[in-house]
Structure formats: structure tokens, C-alpha cells
Amino acid sequence: QYYHVFLGRLSLVPILIISLTGTYLSLVKFNIFPEKKIELKAPARANQEEEPEQKQVATFASFKTIKLKDIRSVDFPFADDPDEYYKIKLTDRELMVNQFDGTIVASAQYPMVNILNTLSLNLHTGKTSTIWAIVLTLATINILFFIYSGFVITLRRRRNKIKNKYNITEAEYLLLVASENGSTIHFANHILTQLLSHGEKAHLAELNDFQLSENTQQLLIFASTFGLGDAPTNGNNFLNKLEETDSHRAIEYTIIGFGSTNYPDFCGYAKRIEEEIKTKEWATPLLPLYKVNDRSLTDFVEWVKAYSDIIHLPLITSPNYYAEINQRKLYSFTVADISATNEGDKNFMLTLTPSGNVDFSSGDLLAIYPENNEKERLYSIGKSGKNVRLVVKLHEQGLGSSYLNNLKKGDTIKAAIQSNNGFHLDKKQTPTILVSNGTGIAPFLGMLEENKDAPISVYAGFRNKEPLQLTIEQQLAAAKNNGKLKDYTIAYSRDADISHKYVYELVEKDIVKITQILDNGGVLMICGAIAMHKEVVGKLQQNCPNFELYQSNNQIRSDCY
Ligand SMILES: Cc1cc2nc3c(=O)[nH]c(=O)nc-3n(C[C@H](O)[C@H](O)[C@H](O)COP(=O)(O)OP(=O)(O)OC[C@H]3O[C@@H](n4cnc5c(N)ncnc54)[C@H](O)[C@@H]3O)c2cc1C
Ligand SMILES: Cc1cc2nc3c(=O)[nH]c(=O)nc-3n(C[C@H](O)[C@H](O)[C@H](O)COP(=O)(O)O)c2cc1C
Structure with a gap:
């Protein structure tokens, strides 16, 4: 995303030139701006009988005034016949020059269409300048990169949709997100899911939809920064709304800024929110401002730990839980062994053999995707020979753990390995x-x-x-x-x-x-x-x-x- 924008700014001018000249050349090709042909005609010679005297070409006054860089082509006289001339095409006009004395016998300015055509062709192809040709090559490589990065950004936006169970007026926890490209919503959604699973009434909304209700007790503000320290589009009206908002009760808040240290004003918008909200009498800070650099899971988990402690609810502090599923590679595993399930703690041990060469270490995680449910379940794994070994607690009505518990020796399952480098x-x-x-x-x-x-x-x-x-x-x-x-x-x-x-x-x-x-x-x-x-x-x-x-x-x- 960062490079999408950075390279976009850098190659804006060359890409604009490529597209404008390309469009112009297409219009010419389809005869919407037809190129005009110039036919130069030499005037009739005064004295047809007399053989003209050949002067030194190097002394021709007309040639001395023409610069080499302006010459597109030269047709030389075919024979030393007085009716044969030099036909010189320059960038802006064509000339006919007497081959004996160098006088310009005919000349015509190109029409504007032809001049633009030549200019467009040169700019579009880099024909006349090596440096410009290099710039064009780099800009073209950038275009290929934009196709890729644009797809990735779109997919991320589509994946991270808000899913609510309670409406904004029922909720005690109001999670507010300011996100341009959706990745911040992903983090907020994971907190929403956990609050709901603990039986808390929580609602996730865009920052611009901020409103307090009688039930609001806590604000969790997840704010990314765009432009140069600015708000993302879905959060740009929040500060106005905040200014107009009053409450007769105290409401707690915590702010998590998402940004990148690549920008001079790191988490600038989150900082502005903090400055403004501090001035509100009704607003009580739960924690200092936490900042997440480049969607760092470790940074985010720092906030999760602190927040989990303060609200006395166990939130998952394993960074991997917050990783985006992306396009995780699924492998086939065959059940090599499954133990009986303990009566008391409902634990069982499962040993899986990967079908091919799967690279993993003890401490990594196995991700499974139970049918009809998009939430992935992670399991901490050990490596035994080339096998994956895990111990699972069977949860009553738990989709993932029941699915694993129902496996029989010889069954195959699809699962992904998520590396957990910090735990090897x-x-x-x-x-x-x-x-x-x-x-x-x-x-x-x-x-x-x-x-x-x-x-x-x-x-x-x-x-x-x-x-x-x-x-x-x-x-x-x-x-x-x-x-x-x-x-x-x-x-x-x-x-x-x-x-x-x-x-x-x-x-x-x-x-x-x-x-x-x-x-x-x-x-x-x-x-x-x-x-x-x-x-x-x-x-x-x-x-x-x-x-x-x-x-x-x-x-x-x-x-x-
Ligand atoms: C980093 C990480 C590592 C992990 N490692 C392990 C591990 O090594 N071993 C392990 O066992 N687990 C591990 N877990 C937990 C595991 O990922 C699952 O969360 C766990 O197995 C429960 O998933 P489930 O699909 O069985 O339950 P879910 O379907 O997700 O249900 C969650 C809970 O809700 C209850 N529930 C579901 N539906 C209902 C209903 N209709 N009514 C009432 N209650 C309901 C279930 O009983 C369960 O307690 C790990 C988690 C993480 C994040
Ligand atoms: C055009 C653009 C401008 C950005 N400007 C800043 C900035 O000024 N300060 C900052 O900390 N981060 C900046 N970022 C980084 C984003 O805030 C960061 O990538 C964030 O995680 C994006 O979250 P989102 O996917 O939810 O929109 C910028 C990113 C882009 C693409």
C-alpha cells in the first residue's frame, strides 16, 4: 500500500505523459486527427539549357543554419540532374534544396497535427532520448506493480467487512474504526468477536458514525492515518461530531493508532483524536495512546494485553490470532493416530502426517477451517519426526474441536501451517x-x-x-x-x-x-x-x-x- 502510493507519486508525470500521448496516437491511427501529407514542388527552372555550376556542399548557406538535432530525414539527389533536389524533413517543416548551389527552392511548415504526432511518438516511445527511455521503462514497470498492488488492496477492503450483532444504541462497548483500506477493521473485528464471545454487548461502527447512547460505557477508537497526518475518509467528520457531543456521565476510552513510521507524522490522526477527546469532561482515558506500526501484530498485542488486564476479560494475546488469513496455503494431512478422549479434561492427542514436504517447527500453529464457518481455529503443534502433533480440548458444541475429535485414523484433512517464529x-x-x-x-x-x-x-x-x-x-x-x-x-x-x-x-x-x-x-x-x-x-x-x-x-x- 505504501509503495503503491509512493511509486504512484514518483511516476505520476511519466505515466500521465504515456497515457496522453498514447491516446493521441490512437486518435491519429483511427483517423480522428488525420496526418496531413506535404507535397513540395520545385518551381520551374529559369534557364533550362544552362548546366549549373556545382558549388562546395560545405559552403551551402542553407545547410549551415540547419541543426543536426532538427533533422528527421534527408533524401539525397538521385543523380546530378538539376531536377533532383535534397529533400530534408525537419521537425517542424520540409525543405527542397538545390543540389548545386544550396538555395532553398521550396519549403512548407508542417500542420500542427503532424508536429503533435511526431512529439507524441517520441514521448511515447522514448525514441529520441536515452534518459527519457529509461524513465519510461521504470514507469512501465511501476504500472505492472500497480496492477498487482491494486488487486491486493481491493481484496483486503472486500475481506474486512463489519459484522454486528447489537445495534449502536444497545451496545456498551462502542468500537469505532477509521480505516481507508480495511486493515484496521480486521483488527477491530477480532476484538469485537472476542467481546461478544464473552457475552458483552459491543458494536463496531465507522468513526464518522460516532454517537453516544444511554448504554455506551466505553469507546475503543481504532484510527489509521492517511495523507500526511490526516483522517481516512470514513473518519474525517469525527472531530466535528466530537466537539458537538456531550454526556452527563463519564465514558471511558482507549485509542489505538494505526500508521507507519515511513511517514513523518506517525499516527498523526490518532494523536489529534487524543488531544481533542482529552478536552472533554465526560471522557476518561483507560490507557495511554497505543501506536501500531505497519499493522505490526506485536505492537497490537501490546495494547490487547494492557486492555485485557484493565477490563478483566481474557483477550487472546497471541499475535498470530490477529494475522490476516490472506491466501494461506492449504496442505493435506492424513490422521496417523488419534488418542481416546479423556473423560475429565476432554483432551485428546492427534498425530497428522503431511502428504508432501511441509516445512514447520515445534511451536508453529496449525490452522483449520471447519465447514460452514469462516473463522479459522489455531492449534499449537509439536513436530514428531515429520508428523504434526497436537493436543486438543474438545469443547461441547465447539465446531473446530469436534471436527478434529470426529476424525478416524486414515482420514485426510486440509489445514494450513502458520509459522510462529517467536515461539521456537x-x-x-x-x-x-x-x-x-x-x-x-x-x-x-x-x-x-x-x-x-x-x-x-x-x-x-x-x-x-x-x-x-x-x-x-x-x-x-x-x-x-x-x-x-x-x-x-x-x-x-x-x-x-x-x-x-x-x-x-x-x-x-x-x-x-x-x-x-x-x-x-x-x-x-x-x-x-x-x-x-x-x-x-x-x-x-x-x-x-x-x-x-x-x-x-x-x-x-x-x-x-
Ligand atoms: C494461538 C492459539 C493457539 C491455540 N492452541 C490450541 C491448542 O493447542 N489446543 C486447543 O485445544 N486449542 C487451542 N486453541 C484454541 C482453538 O483455536 C479453538 O479456539 C478451540 O479449539 C475452540 O474452538 P471450537 O471451534 O471447538 O469452538 P467454537 O465453535 O469456536 O466455540 C467456542 C466456544 O463456544 C462454545 N459454543 C459454541 N457454540 C455454542 C452454542 N451454540 N451454545 C453454547 N456454547 C457454544 C463452545 O463450547 C466453545 O467453548 C488455540 C488458540 C489460539 C488463538
Ligand atoms: C497514502 C497514504 C498515506 C499515509 N499517511 C500516513 C501518515 O501520515 N502517518 C502515518 O502514521 N501513517 C500513514 N499511512 C499508513 C497507514 O495509516 C497504515 O498503512 C494503516 O495501517 C492503514 O490502515 P487501513 O488499511 O485500515 O486504512 C499512510 C498510508 C497511505 C497509503
Whole structure:
């Protein structure tokens, strides 16, 4: 999108010239502006009998005044016959020149049509100037790029439509979007879906449709910036509306700016909104202004985390959840194995064999698309040999999990792999702590298989010791035996015999050891429920003085849902 506009500005003049001259040449071709032919006639010679004397061509006065650059063509006299002349075509006229003394015997100015025709041809083809020919070549390559980028932008606009369940007057959460090309709507839609799934009344509208109702409690403003610090078209009237709006109650708001640091006024419009809304007595900020550069999922998730904490609703903080589906490549997978489903936690393990060569690592995600439903479901995967292995919790009435649960050995499914580069095992032998609960163990089992020499400790939490947990324990024990795993501890929350029930309690118990590993550059990876993530991170925050440093060094990595 950025290059669509940037290159568009740069090649505007050449493209305009190409199209104008092209149009003109077509009109000439179809005889709408017919080119006029010039027939020069030499006057009758005075003295037919006398043989003219041949002067030096170099001394011809007429030739001395003609510049080479103005000459289009020269027809030389066929023989030294006085009736044969030089016929010279210049850019603006034609001449007939006596071959003996150089006098111009006839001359005619081209009509305007012919001059324009020549000019158009030269400008359109770059015939007369190498530099102009290069400019034209670059402009033509740009045209091909615009065809591609224009398609991509249109597809994105069409994909990101607003889907509402409650109308604007019923909603407590009013999500407002200012977007030119639809990508910001995509982010807002993902927040809308989650608020609705938590039973909240939310409505998503364009920023220009802003209005407060008796029920509005929170404004979530997703504002991109266009032009140079300006509002997108569907948000350009908001500030006027805001000025006229009053409320007798306090209304909370949060603003997320979408923009690009390629522009001098990064998130300029979001900043203007913030300045204006601050002046309203009824408006209470929930958070500072968050800025998202070039649709960065990581930037956006920063806001999601902060917002999720403040409203006490678990929102998905895995960046991949907010990725656009784009044209994800679907592969065929055959079910190699599917375990029985646990009675208690309803978890089961699924092993899939890809039909061809599929490149993935433990920690990546498998995306499936249940029929009659456009929402994709993501599952954290481990790599076992060339197989994909995942642990799924069966949700009653859950479309995706039921679909996977109903598979039989030998069935085939179509699914995409979404790489999750921030959640892979380090290539170096970095000491690593893996913390999971429930289904979150799947990528870690794969990482243990992939591990070469890194000292790894696993902390896993489950509900009961059920058949699947026994299989997992066996795999952990085997990994420890063959040196892939240093140590592991498991917490069972519903098991009466075990004192430490939750995985965060295991982390707290070993906090001295864990802090040492992190202080020495180790990595801690968390996979599983968002609630568990919060507890574990809470324990680290409380106990590790260098917690902030670990975070900024990317030593704490998570894939939670
Ligand atoms: C990054 C990421 C990684 C993930 N990794 C895993 C993983 O490794 N393992 C795993 O199991 N999950 C994982 N998930 C969650 C997974 O993507 C799905 O969200 C989960 O399987 C539920 O999907 P579903 O289609 O079964 O349920 P949905 O059809 O999406 O339904 C969602 C919920 O609504 C309930 N529901 C649906 N319809 C009704 C109805 N009519 N009445 C009442 N309730 C209803 C369902 O019971 C379910 O609880 C991950 C998610 C993300 C974002
Ligand atoms: C023509 C144009 C002008 C832009 N001007 C700015 C700008 O001034 N400041 C900024 O931060 N981002 C600017 N951007 C970047 C967009 O705000 C950013 O790509 C945003 O994610 C687009 O969101 P949308 O797809 O919802 O419209 C500009 C983008 C385009 C195409």
C-alpha cells in the first residue's frame, strides 16, 4: 500500500505523459486527427539549357543554419540532374534544396497535427532520448506493480467487512474504526468477536458514525492515518461530531493508532483524536495512546494485553490470532493416530502426517477451517519426526474441536501451517524452561524431540492423571532418559495426593533456580491458557528483580489462548 502510493507519486508525470500521448496516437491511427501529407514542388527552372555550376556542399548557406538535432530525414539527389533536389524533413517543416548551389527552392511548415504526432511518438516511445527511455521503462514497470498492488488492496477492503450483532444504541462497548483500506477493521473485528464471545454487548461502527447512547460505557477508537497526518475518509467528520457531543456521565476510552513510521507524522490522526477527546469532561482515558506500526501484530498485542488486564476479560494475546488469513496455503494431512478422549479434561492427542514436504517447527500453529464457518481455529503443534502433533480440548458444541475429535485414523484433512517464529526453541544451546498447562504441552513435546544439547526443564500442569497424561508422562520420562530433557515436574490440580496443584505454584517453588537461569541468559516459554500465563508472569514479576530486562531481551516467550 505504501509503495503503491509512493511509486504512484514518483511516476505520476511519466505515466500521465504515456497515457496522453498514447491516446493521441490512437486518435491519429483511427483517423480522428488525420496526418496531413506535404507535397513540395520545385518551381520551374529559369534557364533550362544552362548546366549549373556545382558549388562546395560545405559552403551551402542553407545547410549551415540547419541543426543536426532538427533533422528527421534527408533524401539525397538521385543523380546530378538539376531536377533532383535534397529533400530534408525537419521537425517542424520540409525543405527542397538545390543540389548545386544550396538555395532553398521550396519549403512548407508542417500542420500542427503532424508536429503533435511526431512529439507524441517520441514521448511515447522514448525514441529520441536515452534518459527519457529509461524513465519510461521504470514507469512501465511501476504500472505492472500497480496492477498487482491494486488487486491486493481491493481484496483486503472486500475481506474486512463489519459484522454486528447489537445495534449502536444497545451496545456498551462502542468500537469505532477509521480505516481507508480495511486493515484496521480486521483488527477491530477480532476484538469485537472476542467481546461478544464473552457475552458483552459491543458494536463496531465507522468513526464518522460516532454517537453516544444511554448504554455506551466505553469507546475503543481504532484510527489509521492517511495523507500526511490526516483522517481516512470514513473518519474525517469525527472531530466535528466530537466537539458537538456531550454526556452527563463519564465514558471511558482507549485509542489505538494505526500508521507507519515511513511517514513523518506517525499516527498523526490518532494523536489529534487524543488531544481533542482529552478536552472533554465526560471522557476518561483507560490507557495511554497505543501506536501500531505497519499493522505490526506485536505492537497490537501490546495494547490487547494492557486492555485485557484493565477490563478483566481474557483477550487472546497471541499475535498470530490477529494475522490476516490472506491466501494461506492449504496442505493435506492424513490422521496417523488419534488418542481416546479423556473423560475429565476432554483432551485428546492427534498425530497428522503431511502428504508432501511441509516445512514447520515445534511451536508453529496449525490452522483449520471447519465447514460452514469462516473463522479459522489455531492449534499449537509439536513436530514428531515429520508428523504434526497436537493436543486438543474438545469443547461441547465447539465446531473446530469436534471436527478434529470426529476424525478416524486414515482420514485426510486440509489445514494450513502458520509459522510462529517467536515461539521456537533457540538454535543455540540456550538453557530453557518450558511451562505449560493442559493442551499447551503439545509444542513442548515436539521441542524435546528437536532438542540437541540445550538443558531444558519442563513444568506442566494438568487436571487429573488420565490416560493421555500417562502417555505424556511416559514421553517426558523417555526424553529425560535419552538426555533431551534435564528435569520435569507436573502439577495435577484435581489430584488429592499432590501438594502443588497448579503449574504457577511449581514455578514459584523453583523461583530461585529459574531466576538464575534467566539471569544467565536462559529463556522461559509459556504455552496454554491465558489465565495460567497471567499467574506465571505474576510470580516472575513479584520475585525476579530483573523481570523487565528478561522481557525486553525476549527471554519470556508465550503462546497462550
Ligand atoms: C494461538 C492459539 C493457539 C491455540 N492452541 C490450541 C491448542 O493447542 N489446543 C486447543 O485445544 N486449542 C487451542 N486453541 C484454541 C482453538 O483455536 C479453538 O479456539 C478451540 O479449539 C475452540 O474452538 P471450537 O471451534 O471447538 O469452538 P467454537 O465453535 O469456536 O466455540 C467456542 C466456544 O463456544 C462454545 N459454543 C459454541 N457454540 C455454542 C452454542 N451454540 N451454545 C453454547 N456454547 C457454544 C463452545 O463450547 C466453545 O467453548 C488455540 C488458540 C489460539 C488463538
Ligand atoms: C497514502 C497514504 C498515506 C499515509 N499517511 C500516513 C501518515 O501520515 N502517518 C502515518 O502514521 N501513517 C500513514 N499511512 C499508513 C497507514 O495509516 C497504515 O498503512 C494503516 O495501517 C492503514 O490502515 P487501513 O488499511 O485500515 O486504512 C499512510 C498510508 C497511505 C497509503
